[in-house]
Amino acid sequence: MNAREIERYSRQILFGGIGEAGQERLLRASAVIVGCGAMGAAVANLLVRAGIGTLRLIDRDFVEPSNLQRQSLYSESDARENLPKAVAAERRLIAINSAARVEGIVTDLTAENARDLLSGFPLILDGTDNFETRFLINDASIALNVPWIYAAAVASSGVTMTIFPGETPCLACLLESDGAQLGAGAEETCDTAGILNAAVNVIASIEATEAMKILIGDRSGLHGRLISFDVWRNEFRAIRAARNPQCRACARKEFRYLEGEAQPHITMCGRDSVQIHERGRHLDLGELNRRLGPTASDVRGNDFLLRFRVNSYQVTVFPDGRVIVKGTRDPAVARSLYARYIGA
Numbered sequence: 001m002n003a004r005e006i007e008r009y010s011r012q013i014l015f016g017g018i019g020e021a022g023q024e025r026l027l028r029a030s031a032v033i034v035g036c037g038a039m040g041a042a043v044a045n046l047l048v049r050a051g052i053g054t055l056r057l058i059d060r061d062f063v064e065p066s067n068l069q070r071q072s073l074y075s076e077s078d079a080r081e082n083l084p085k086a087v088a089a090e091r092r093l094i095a096i097n098s099a100a101r102v103e104g105i106v107t108d109l110t111a112e113n114a115r116d117l118l119s120g121f122p123l124i125l126d127g128t129d130n131f132e133t134r135f136l137i138n139d140a141s142i143a144l145n146v147p148w149i150y151a152a153a154v155a156s157s158g159v160t161m162t163i164f165p166g167e168t169p170c171l172a173c174l175l176e177s178d179g180a181q182l183g184a185g186a187e188e189t190c191d192t193a194g195i196l197n198a199a200v201n202v203i204a205s206i207e208a209t210e211a212m213k214i215l216i217g218d219r220s221g222l223h224g225r226l227i228s229f230d231v232w233r234n235e236f237r238a239i240r241a242a243r244n245p246q247c248r249a250c251a252r253k254e255f256r257y258l259e260g261e262a263q264p265h266i267t268m269c270g271r272d273s274v275q276i277h278e279r280g281r282h283l284d285l286g287e288l289n290r291r292l293g294p295t296a297s298d299v300r301g302n303d304f305l306l307r308f309r310v311n312s313y314q315v316t317v318f319p320d321g322r323v324i325v326k327g328t329r330d331p332a333v334a335r336s337l338y339a340r341y342i343g344a
């Protein structure tokens with residue numbers, strides 16, 4: 001470490017659990033965060049301020065005004081400019097710590113790209129908002145033999161667990177077994193039950209601290225439990241979960257999600273949105289903009305996406321072939337808009 005780094009991280013180096021040796025390891029460490037909503041943003045903020053060397057952020061979404069209550073890296077101007085979260089987060093994190101190598105990737109983590117996007121990192125962090133993607137991360141973590149930290153929050157509570165493939169229970173051990181120990185966040189989503197920003201931050205703090213222990217090589221300090229905390233009721237629980245010896249994922253190595261069998265091309269995305277992801281399709285947004293007919297209104301775009309309105313639907317198109325249709329829960333409506341405006 002140089003003098004500037006010693007000064008910058010002095011209060012963290014003073015803490016016995018980290019020290020100079022731990023800080024040096026952290027400065028050389030890397031991790032990948034999947035999802036950069038409330039949880040991902042909070043964890044990224046903590047790790048980049050703590051001095052992590054390299055951080056990759058993967059997120060498929062863009063910033064909206066309803067995110068600002070809890071997604072701590074974003075501002076009103078990010079929402080006004082419709083910036084993708086991965087782009088806005090990268091800019092903000094580099095402004096916070098210019099020495100960190102931060103790479104934001106605007107895409108949906110899928111069976112096709114998960115191995116590529118997650119390989120080469122010693123730790124995967126959960127910042128997602130859905131169990132589809134979490135099971136994909138769980139499969140990839142076991143296939144790549146890399147630990148990951150599960151973290152979820154909804155309403156006033158959240159859960160987290162640190163998963164080492166083959167050593168600790170995995171997400172499938174918890175949620176796919178008989179009598180599964182469903183944690184908070186497993187049944188409801190923040191689109192139905194709402195979310196308190198503090199609930200996210202408590203769980204994100206535990207997740208980021210576990211990440212720091214793993215990255216500096218102190219596995220003895222890991223909590224080793226399924227932890228849940230409710231900030232409204234002030235209830236803390238720490239359950240020692242067990243591995244399922246018949247687990248589909250960590251015992252039988254059946255990677256249903258990573259092999260793509262379980263992932264549909266159409267997914268629900270929030271309360272009233274449908275996402276369509278045509279695989280391996282690249283769209284020219286400029287060309288699409290030119291051929292949008294007079295039925296499309298309110299056409300706006302930036303370097304990362306194109307958005308327009310058709311009747312009561314808002315359609316957002318990304319260059320990787322993804323489309324998010326807001327204003328419907330019906331996949332058929334989304335499909336027909338896709339076929340009409342983007343092309344079958």
Ligand SMILES: [Zn+2]
Nearest residue numbers: 170173247250
């Ligand atoms: Zn398992």
